[in-house]
Amino acid sequence: MDLDLRGHRVIVTAGAAGIGRAIVEAFLAEGARVATCDIDAEGLATLPDQVLRQSVDVGDAGALRDFIRQSVADLGGLDCLVNNAGIAGPTARVEDIDLAAWDQCLNICLTSQFTACAEAVPHLRESGNAAIINLSSAAGRLGFRLRTPYAAAKWGVIGLTKSLSIELGPDDIRVNAVLPGLVSGDRQRRVLEAKAQSQGRPIAEIEAQAFAGTSIKQYVTPGQIADQILYLASPRARTISGQAISVCGDMQMLA
Secondary structure, eight states, X not given: OOOSOTTOEEEEESOSSHHHHHHHHXXXXXXXXXXXXXXXXXXXXTSOTTSEEEEOOTTSHHHHHHHHHHHHHHHTSOSEEEEOOOOOOOOSOGGGXXXXXXXXXXXXXXXXXXXXXXXXXXXXXXXXXXXXXXXOOGGGTSOOTTOHHHHHHHHHHHHHHHHHHHXXXXXXEEEEEEEEXXXXXXXXXXXXXXXXXXXXXXXXXXXXXXXXXXXXXXXXXXXXXXXXXXXXXXXXXXXXXXXXXXXXSSBOOOO
16 A cells, blocks of 8 residues: 655654664655664664664753754654654552652653654644654553553653644644554563563463453564554544554553
8 A cells, every 4th residue: 555655754763673663664665754763873773774863862852852853954844753762661569669760761751752742843834744653552541550650651642642633733733642562572571571570470471461451362563553653644644633543452451
């Protein structure tokens, strides 16, 4: 299917690996022009040559704003912002979570999205097909025991998305959130391992428990998340805004 994204100017945060890399590569395959940032300089170096890239910690608001400005200048404008950057945060009981760990998780997972949107919106107003896609999580609609900072941040992403959709609708800027479930890859494995360690249980048992709350008991792939994001960025989605769209195998509970 031709999504009519050829020549689109796209910024993706945290594009060096995992879901972010799949998003970058999917946009490239559609003929879009892409800029990305990541804290992982080595991962950035392995991206295709045509990708504009910069090593940035999105928790540094000034550096993130500078990256957005430079990318818009290099791309000659902006049509789509994908806020993908995030961290897992601590796995612990609430009374055992350090305030600094809480602050870091909310800064990376939520505040960075606000910062990127605030910098990008004036440029998106000049686009004929403007879209913001924010990565939330199944944890953005379900309670998540032992993961309160992460869940709080991802619920916050939904509020940010819905509010911006209302605010930016008159400017013809669509704003949606995508909520992945259990996504295959190293990051998900690290989350399961952390939970197994904190509970003193085998990781296979933790994994089985995680899938107990889903109807389709398969990992979501990064490519499936990228497919959903490309559709939302395309003109085919021109009347879809303010939505929190789950790609999770019908996850009904987080364990």
